[in-house]
Amino acid sequence: MNADLFIPRSLDEALSVVQTHGAGLLVMGGGTMMMAHINEGIFFPQKVMSLARAGLSGVYRNGHTQIGATTHLTDVSQIADYPILAEAAFQIGGPAIRNMGTIGGNLYMPQPAGDLAVPLLAYDAHVELASASASRTISLEDFLAEPRSHRGVHELLVAVHLPDPTGYAAYLKLGRREANTPSVVAVGVRVVMDKQGQISDARLALGAVGSFAFRAKNAEAALIGQSLNTKSIADAAQIAMEESNPFTDALATAWYRRRMVGVFVKRTLEQLAK
Amino acid sequence: MSKLDITVNGQIHHLDVPESRTLAQVLRYDLGLTGTKIGCEEAECGICTVLVNGTPVNSCIFPAFKAQGREVETVEGLAHNGELHPIQQNFIEHGAVQCGFCTPGLMMTATALLNENPDPDDHAIKVALKDTYCRCTGYASVIAAIKSAASEMRGEGPLPVNEPDVSEPMHAISRSVPPQYVREKVTGAAKYTDDYFFEGMLFARTLRAAYPHARILSINTEKAKAFPGVVAVLTHADVPGDNLHGLVYRDWPVLCGDVVRYMGDAVAIVAAETEDIAAEALTLIEVEYEPLPVIGDPKFAHSPEAPVLHSKHPTGNLLKHIKVRHGDIEQGFAQADYIVEREYRTPTVEHAFLEPECSIGIPPGVAGHEKLTILVGSQIPYQDRNQIALAMGLPEEKVRVIGTLIGGGFGGKEDITGQIHVAMLAQATGRPVKMLYTRQESLIVHPKRHATIIRMKTGATKDGKLVAVEAELYGDGGAYASLSDKVMTRATTHATGPYVVPNAKIDCYAMYTNNPPSGAFRGFGVTQSAFAVESNMDILAEMIGIDPIEFRRINAQKVGTTTATGQVLRESVGLLETLRHVEHDMMPADGDFRWAWRDGHKAYAWGLACAYKNTGLGGGAPDRAEAEVEAFEDGSVEVRVASADMGQGLAHVVAQCTAEELKLPYHRVRVLLCDTDLTPNGGPTTASRQTFVSGNAARVTSALLREALTRSAAEFLDVPPETLYYEEGLLRHNGKSVELGTLVGWMKANGLSSKVRHEYHAPATQPLGTGGDMHFAFSYATQAALVEVDMETGAVKVLRIIAGTDIGRAINPLMLQGQVEGGIVMAMGNCLTESYIVENGVPWTNLLSRYKMPSIKHAPEIISHLIEDRVSTGPYGAKGVGEICSINTSPAICNAIYHATGVRIFSLPVDQDALLRAIRAGQTEVYTAWHDVR
Structure with missing residues (x-):
């Protein structure tokens, strides 16, 4: 790597580097993708800032849960209160990758990588963005949907915030093979049941089947008021398939991805029904 | 440059390194701890895994500054006071080491696993090692080794080795002895080509073609030559001898001058003080191309519309038409009650050996080498020498090829890659020159399995x-x-x-x-x-x-x-x-x-x-291998053959043959492979031939040595030669015996040679x-x-x-x-x-x-x-x-x-x-x- 390297020791220092160098700066979390791309000759950054020493890692409980942007995937995989977030983190790479990769970096990964957005959407996550002059907290949904060009070049993702989890959740990912592979589809669901066993609230998040991870809101709506049975599951799976906007890449065709949305929404909901 | 203070395997180091260096580079190139291997630099293969504060990371993408103040553990730190760690010992016992290149990464990942989970089952092992590749073993032995190590570390003793049943074990044959160099491979001491360094060594890179098929109109290297730190930039005009190489047909340019025919073609080579400078210099070489129509598949190549790629080849794009005729095909199908006819397709397949290609060229008179010397992990060292000599315009005797350990081959290290280029650059600069391919370059350049x-x-x-x-x-x-x-x-x-x-x-x-x-x-x-x-x-x-x-x-x-x-x-x-x-x-x-x-x-x-x-x-090709076997005064025997061990285990096969013929303990047999000055030609390591051909060469040559030793021992002990027998390094006769080493000393004193060289010829074959x-x-x-x-x-x-x-x-x-x-x-x-x-x-x-x-x-x-x-x-x-x-x-x-x-x-x-x-x-x-x- 032949680049100027910035290693800020605090968030303020990091924000000031961002303020000064702006658009020409490559911001690196764990570097699992960036460093590989630099070594591969895909990226030739002139300026790189590593957040490794900026003090942005850690999991805090304070009315809700806050996960620092540079918290390693290994640590995310041990957050027992959010089992499908932990599960999704655990399924990313081997231990070495999880010891380097960060939750913040993962949210910047282009699809079909970046699995963590799926369980985080299911848990109604918000992200905290900061610049030298201001900070804002927006829903992860809005963050993912926000065109990159709209994001301030002077902004950093500082933390992920999660409300206390309710209901039951399930997560499944299909890869092209069993290891070392981005998702063909990733599905995260969370449902809250009322006393009658009917769904009062539902989240159904899909990854790798659109230009960013998203909530299948029509499928969510279809689940409300239903119990989890063969028909309601099949209906939700069908609607989620229609809602997805898959692409063809080296891993799978759009046709296949759409079909797998159906299969894996069904399988996650069946897990919950058990 | 910045200060880096790290503890590696318990030793504190204070270094001045560029902040952008990766931990793998610091370990290998600044600290000389070459046990940590680099396979891809993409965090894909996992073989560079080391532990930082006890947790595994991929050191190839781990910025060194992140190790500041941390404790790093590498493969070199596993053994203590010469005693192997149970993981190392069990990798050996269970046969989990072949080429050895991925072994450090597998073992370090396993170390981290066992630190956390002292009793992992198969699933836990698979989950922990899922991103750590091994291309040789198929993983079964790796899983067995880790479970056994875990058992040993829990104080329950190692697990039994899953040894296959075989018939009629002999003295050394049909015995599961440990492979040669295995201790070096599990301790990180084993040296592959990129693990060698020489005083004043330059680093080289190759400029590849910009098109799969194009005419070269001009090449301008002036800017690259003027770039600070660049020592030489060479093109086709600088090839001293014949600008073509090839194992069967000599059709492959050392450096392209008129036409490029695939994206991996070499157009220019640069030697510079550092790898980064060499890489930078490549971007300064200006090549003008005129793109030509591309042949993307073999059926189009056979059609009349296809451009002809090799004008000198007599049958155009048809490299070879191969025919088998047997019986009468029409009569045959006339007898058939059922006929099936289908079309099948297979893709191009990549070897993905975990060690990317590396060559080092050393000019005559440098680093103690009298000749132009090339270090390379090659499957065919003598053919390398032949091809290097032709391109360099030198007689073969003026070139020496020393085979290093090979981190996997599978057929992909038979052709010339960087060998001639480093020879040229070493000669042009008068300094040792190393050319290590990046994984990306390796993927583009070397020949693959035919689609x-x-x-x-x-x-x-x-x-x-x-x-x-x-x-x-x-x-x-x-x-x-x-x-x-x-x-x-x-x-x-x-x-x-x-x-x-x-x-x-x-x-x-x-x-x-x-x-x-x-x-x-x-x-x-x-x-x-x-x-x-x-x-x-x-x-x-x-x-x-x-x-x-x-x-x-x-x-x-x-x-x-x-x-x-x-x-x-x-x-x-x-x-x-x-x-x-x-x-x-x-x-x-x-x-x-x-x-x-x-x-x-x-x-x-x-x-x-x-x-x-x-x-x-x-197919009528003479199939031979020559071996040399020498007994020494310390009672050991060395067998020498220029056949490659790329992990498949040729070295232990020849050692076992020699141990068998001389009834020696296996550990007293050493093997020297692949040095065109010191080891006779074993032929190519291809076609599943080495156990047969080099194994036979070792067997026959060792038998000849045995005859010579027997004659001398008979004289020494004053007994008839036919009554002598061999037992564990002794030559015995009715209570009389002589140690092999003693006998060799006596032979030397009496002007007799304890060295035999013999060429084995496999049974003749006929052309198709x-x-x-x-x-x-x-x-x-x-x-x-x-x-x-x-x-x-x-x-x-x-x-x-x-x-x-x-x-x-x-x-x-x-x-x-x-x-x-x-x-x-x-x-x-x-x-x-x-x-x-x-x-x-x-x-x-x-x-x-x-x-x-x-x-x-x-x-x-x-x-x-x-x-x-x-x-x-x-x-x-x-x-x-x-x-x-x-x-x-x-x-x-x-x-x-x-x-x-x-x-x-x-x-x-x-x-x-x-x-x-x-x-x-x-x-x-x-x-x-x-x-x-x-």
Whole structure:
């Protein structure tokens, strides 16, 4: 790597580097993708800032849960209160990758990588963005949907915030093979049941089947008021398939991805029904 | 530069390093701890794994500054005071070390696992090691080693080694002795080419072609030459001798001057003070091209519209037309009650050996070398020397090639890569020059397994006898000949399968294209034709209404069979035995065997396939190896042969042969391999030939040394020579004995030599088309695959492989089993995931992350039977193993997929996307592969 390297020791220092160098700066979390791309000759950054020493890692409980942007995937995989977030983190790479990769970096990964957005959407996550002059907290949904060009070049993702989890959740990912592979589809669901066993609230998040991870809101709506049975599951799976906007890449065709949305929404909901 | 304070293996280091350096670079190049290997720099292969504060990281992408103030553990820190760590010891005991290049990464990942989980089961091990590749072992031995180490560390003692059953163990033969250099490999002391450093060494890079096919109009190197730190920039004009190399046809430019024919072509080479400077200088070389039409596939290459790639080749783009004619094809099909004709496709496949190519050139008079010396991990050191000498315009005696340890080869390290370039740069600069390929460069440059299109027509009678095979094969030879002629010949001659086929007409067209060249790859063409042969066999069996195993048994080659090339098989045809063992193990205890069954959305099924593969070069090529064996006064013996050990274990095979002949303890035999000044020529390490040819060379030469020693001992002890016998390093006679070392001392004092050199000639063979013995031995195999197909996703999982492999004799049963297991998992990649994708001459698979090979999570249960049907001319009856274990896995899996789903696969690798589409549409045939969906 032949680049100027910035290693800020605090968030303020990091924000000031961002303020000064702006658009020409490559911001690196764990570097699992960036460093590989630099070594591969895909990226030739002139300026790189590593957040490794900026003090942005850690999991805090304070009315809700806050996960620092540079918290390693290994640590995310041990957050027992959010089992499908932990599960999704655990399924990313081997231990070495999880010891380097960060939750913040993962949210910047282009699809079909970046699995963590799926369980985080299911848990109604918000992200905290900061610049030298201001900070804002927006829903992860809005963050993912926000065109990159709209994001301030002077902004950093500082933390992920999660409300206390309710209901039951399930997560499944299909890869092209069993290891070392981005998702063909990733599905995260969370449902809250009322006393009658009917769904009062539902989240159904899909990854790798659109230009960013998203909530299948029509499928969510279809689940409300239903119990989890063969028909309601099949209906939700069908609607989620229609809602997805898959692409063809080296891993799978759009046709296949759409079909797998159906299969894996069904399988996650069946897990919950058990 | 910045200060870096790190503790490595308990030792504190204060360094000044560029902040941008990775931890792997600091460890290897600043601290000289070369046990940590770099395989891809993409965090894809995992072999660079080290521990930072106890947790594993991929050091190739880990910025060194992040290790500031931390404790780093590397493979060098595992052993304490010379005593191996249980993980190291168990990797040795369980045969989990082959080439050794990935071993440090596997062991460090395992160390971290066992620190957290002292009693991991198979699943826990697979989850922890899922991103750490090993291309040699097939992972079964790795899992066994880790479980055993865990048991030992818990104080429960190591677990028993899963040693295969073999017959008639001898003194050193058929014994599972540890491989040579294995201690060095588990401690990180083993040196591969990039682990060597010399005073004043320069670093070199190569400028590759910008187009798959173009005319070069001009090359301007002035700016690059003027760049600070650049010492030399060379082009075609600077090649001192012949600007062509090639193993069979010399058609491959050392440096291109007029035309480039594929993206891996070399246009200029740079030597500079650092690697970064060399890389930067490449961007300053200006090359003007005129793009030319590209030939992207072999069938187009054969058409009249295609441009001619090699104007000097007499048959144009047709590199070679290979023909097999046997019996009368029309009469044959006239006798057939059933005929099946299908077209099969196989993709280009990448070796993905974990050590990227590296060469070091040392000019004469430097670093103690009298000659121009090249260090390289090569499969064919003497051919390297020949090709370097021709390009350098030097006599061969002025060039020395020293073979280093090889981090995997599989056929991919037979051709010239950087050897000539470093020779040129060393000579031009007067300094040692190292050229290490990046993984991305390696992927683009070296020859691969041929993509093929195979049309195969097979006829059989209603009682299940094969009567005719007609086949047409197209092989994508790529831009240069490499070994296409030989590889596609093997694909052609083996295209009847291991069966009695009285009538055959087979035509193969090896074509030049603008894709990366194709060359040798484990299986040598037979992998491809076996897919077509064995798929057709199952289709026919179903048409006839006969059990697929019975159909193969009826037609199996036996002693007395005449092959389609006219060879009468006189001995060592173990096919039926392999079939018997595999069939036995497929049968459940209650005897209620089913080929297929369903459980919910999962379909399960068995599939079976057979194969055979020649041992040795054959086809009339003189096949010889020379060995030198010398006894020393310390009672040790050294055997020298220039044959490569790329992990397959040639070194222990020759050591075992020598130990056997001299009845020496194995540990007293040393092996020196691959130094063209010190070791005689063992020929190429290819075609499963080294156990046979170099094994025989070591055996015969050692026997000659034994005779010389016996004569001297008889004189020394004053007893008749015929009464002397050898026992554990002693020569004995009726209570009298002399230590081997003492005898050697006496011989030296009396002017007698304790060194013998001898060239072994393998039995003569005949060229294709002349009849007679085209090969001196064949190995045989049957494999059955149990697969699980998810009928909702099309995903295919191989649960179990039962393998019967006839290898004549298992010289080293445990390491041989490692060959079988590794061959099977590699073949699973060939079947299910691997495809090197080239789009109109431009490789898409230019990153390791784009090449999907099996990881430990794919490793199936493997039940391996070694069948020892001796071949009289082999060393103690042995024949080749390296390839036979890797040929029929793909058709076995595809036959199982058919039984499970009713869908037959005609194009590899199996595409779960296309498979699901066929399942849902009720189609029974799939002609698209994974790469086609892109």
